[in-house]
């Protein structure tokens with residue numbers, strides 16, 4: 001089974017380093033000996049430019065003329081780095097303190113968009129799978145499900161009851177697209193339901209093996225070997241159903257996330273412009 005595309009070791013190191021720098025900034029925020037205050041204005045400009053620069057990613061995504069400029073993955077990585085480092089610089093610019101109302105609104109809008117970005121990154125990695133270096137699609141996962149289902153159905157001596165239970169699990173967990181939104185929360189317990197079904201199927205398979213040992217002409221060792229083989233096939237099927245169900249639901253949540261993220265982003269732009277104008281006017 002392919003694995004989701006995670007943030008990687010370097011991403012984790014970057015994240016931890018940034019968290020450490022932020023914590024250090026927070027702990028020394030009232031230190032009068034700090035030279036940081038001398039750089040406040042410049043830090044605001046640098047952080048602002050970083051936030052503007054991260055908008056290159058949606059541009060790269062949408063503009064055909066930029067298509068030849070690097071992979072989307074690298075651009076998104078750059079976007080995430082700027083999306084975390086930019087707000088960190090702005091926090092230093094604000095010296096980790098609240099100020100005038102317009103500054104506070106801009107600051108919280110930025111933190112909200114950054115937090116939303118982190119959620120988006122989590123959802124993104126749930127629907128970007130890689131197998132042998134190539135990204136795989138929902139259709140690839142559905143094909144894998146079809147193969148696992150076929151393997152189970154074609155297995156000789158497979159218990160009819162276990163087959164029915166497996167198909168019931170698929171019907172229950174793979175709803176029609178219209179019903180997917182309403183079932184989104186069920187994703188939290190999908191793994192648990194899969195394990196319960198797995199246990200029930202193991203039992204059904206074993207009961208079937210014991211009941212048909214003699215008529216199928218198997219000794220105990222052969223029956224156990226066959227049981228293990230059938231368990232592997234049924235586990236593959238259940239896992240394929242889980243992966244497809246999870247992918248479909250995350251796809252819908254991610255689409256919803258886009259709808260929320262863009263207005264937050266617009267709010268950030270407006271509040272940042274108001275802040276910059278207010279700072280220069282008063």
Ligand code: HEM
Nearest residue numbers: 058079080083084087110113114117118120121124258265
């Ligand atoms: C203040 C900081 C941030 C701003 C202003 C910002 C802004 C944006 C914008 C405008 C988009 C494009 C939405 C679209 O194409 O429909 C986007 C997408 C995205 N951002 Fe951010 N973002 C920020 C921080 C972050 C952070 C910190 C991360 C991850 C660690 C992140 C991850 C993403 C992801 C995964 C997407 C969706 C990519 C896709 O659908 O192709 N963002 N962001």
